[in-house]
Each structure stands twice: as C-alpha cells, then as structure tokens.
C-alpha cells in the first residue's frame with residue numbers, strides 16, 4: 001500500500017513564488033510516489049480573513065493555483081477543508097488530549113502575545129481562540145487522513161511536531177495505535193524563498209512576487225529587488241545574492257553556472273542580473289499564468305472538481321473518526 005502525503009494551504013492571499021517552491025512544487029513531486037491528499041485550509045483562513053468576498057476569491061485562487069501548477073484531481077484527492085465536517089469533529093476530540101501548555105508554546109501565538117507585551121498592552125489583545133487552537137485544527141487535518149508525510153516549509157515544522165505530540169497522547173491513552181503519527185517533509189534546497197527585501201518571502205511582509213500576476217507586474221517587482229551598492233564593474237558573489245538565489249529556482253544548471261561566472265567576472269550590473277532573472281521566471285510562469293486564468297474563468301468546473309474531491313475524502317475521514325470514537329468509548 002502506498003504511503004499518504006497530505007498538505008494544505010491557507011487561502012489568506014494570492015499565492016506567491018515562496019508558496020510555489022516551498023509548498024506546491026514539492027507536494028506535487030511527492031504525489032507521484034504517494035497517495036496524495038491536498039486541500040484548501042479555508043477554516044484556518046477564517047481566523048484572519050473576515051471579508052467574505054476576499055475569502056471567496058482567495059479560496060478560488062488557491063484552488064486554481066494548485067490545478068494550474070499541475071495537480072491532477074484524478075490522482076490527488078483535492079478538496080476544501082470546509083467540505084469535510086469530520087475535520088471539526090476530530091479537532092474537538094483532539095482538544096481533550098492537548099495541554100494548554102503545548103498551545104502556549106506555538107510560535108504564532110507567542111509572537112502575538114509578545115507583540116502586545118512589547119506595546120505594554122493586555123497580552124490577549126486581538127488574540128482569538130482560533131489562533132490559539134490553530135495547531136489542533138491543523139493536527140486534525142493531518143491525522144484525519146492517516147498521513148505519513150506532510151510537505152511544508154520550515155515555518156510549519158513546529159505544527160507538525162505538535163500534531164505528533166497530540167496523536168501520541170491519544171495512542172498512549174488507549175494503549176493502541178489509534179492514530180497515525182505524521183512526519184514533516186521539507187525540501188531543504190528551497191526551504192526559504194527570499195522576498196524582494198531579502199527577508200523570507202511572505203504575504204505578510206509585502207515583499208512577495210505573486211505566482212500568477214501579469215507579466216508587467218512581474219517585471220516591475222523583480223526590478224524592485226533590494227541590492228547593495230556594488231557598481232557594474234565590480235565582481236559579485238552569486239552565493240550571497242538574493243537575485244541569484246531566486247535565479248537558481250528557475251534556471252537550468254547550465255544557466256546557473258554561466259550566470260555565476262558572469263557575476264564573478266564583474267562587468268554585470270544588478271539591473272542586468274534582474275533582467276536575467278525576469279527572463280527565467282517569466283519563462284516558467286507564463287504557461288502557469290495562462291492555465292490559472294482559464295481555470296478561474298470556469299467557476300462551475302472548479303466547483304465540480306472540489307466537490308468530487310470531497311466525495312472521495314469523506315469516507316476516509318469517517319473511518320478515522322469512527323476508529324477514534326470506538327477507542328474512546330463513544331461508539
């Protein structure tokens with residue numbers, strides 16, 4: 001029997017190339033070998049996005065993004081989290097096995113509290129319970145589908161460790177393997193894609209290159225990448241250049257070697273390095289962008305794909321919940 005790979009993306013904004021290399025591409029690679037279950041984490045997004053039009057748009061964009069990037073819904077079970085009520089039932093059950101202390105240690109929650117403390121205001125200001133219990137909902141997403149591996153970026157590793165902890169508590173309580181213990185799977189070479197300002201690319205930092213934006217926007221953003229003040233003539237070290245880091249994601253090995261040599265020789269300015277970057281990025285993203293636009297234009301087609309995915313997912317989810325309920329004495 002094939003092992004299970006599962007991951008989800010929170011629809012809180014437009015997809016960017018960090019999501020593509022850190023999440024979508026490695027997940028699609030795994031789907032060749034594993035039984036893949038990939039989903040849109042829309043109830044996770046609800047914590048952040050309270051504008052219904054925006055949430056709806058983000059859900060459709062993330063769904064279309066997966067498909068445009070090559071997800072085959074005949075091979076991958078592809079669904080919206082909100083279509084699987086068993087996720088929320090399992091989440092409630094898992095709460096009974098999750099210590100508050102574990103949740104206190106979650107990075108996102110801790111950061112929110114710290115920010116308030118730094119401002120000298122009540123530590124709970126603006127912190128909703130959805131943020132606090134976020135790792136439990138995520139554990140339910142993962143555990144429900146008997147996931148073996150969870151392809152994610154480095155920032156999500158703590159959440160997977162919490163899912164392991166929680167599942168282990170359940171198994172320890174019933175002295176049997178009720179739940180599968182998942183493992184994180186990180187693609188080290190692209191673990192963190194840098195953004196326009198050199199920090200981790202993230203929609204929260206306003207430094208992202210959107211995956212499906214129009215060509216002129218792509219060009220404009222790439223030209224905005226922050227560089228140092230080295231002049232055209234100066235030799236440059238490709239290994240410390242954000243532009244080169246991004247270039248490596250899109251260029252062939254040959255192209256990388258040849259551009260690295262030009263960096264080291266001197267005579268190439270940052271403007272030219274950016275044009276080279278734009279060329280390879282646009283080459284890879286153009287066909288994706290076209291597919292994305294076509295999928296976005298076909299509302300009904302997209303709805304049908306997601307509905308069929310939910311139909312395939314629910315029987316699996318039901319089996320896990322039933323097994324847990326039985327072990328727990330709630331039959």
Ligand code: ADP
Pocket residue numbers: 009010018019020021022023151152153154155156190191192193194195200201202203204
């Ligand atoms: P953002 O930081 O823009 O809010 P998310 O937290 O929604 O992105 O991330 C969705 C998925 O994409 C996660 O698996 C995350 O690890 C991955 N990811 C996000 N940004 C990057 C990045 N800059 N490099 C690598 N992976 C990333």
Ligand code: TRP
Pocket residue numbers: 006007008009010041044137138141142150151152156159
């Ligand atoms: N927390 C993940 C993120 O912020 C999204 C997510 C929700 C997820 N549930 C998941 C990822 C289950 C992997 C598995 O990007």
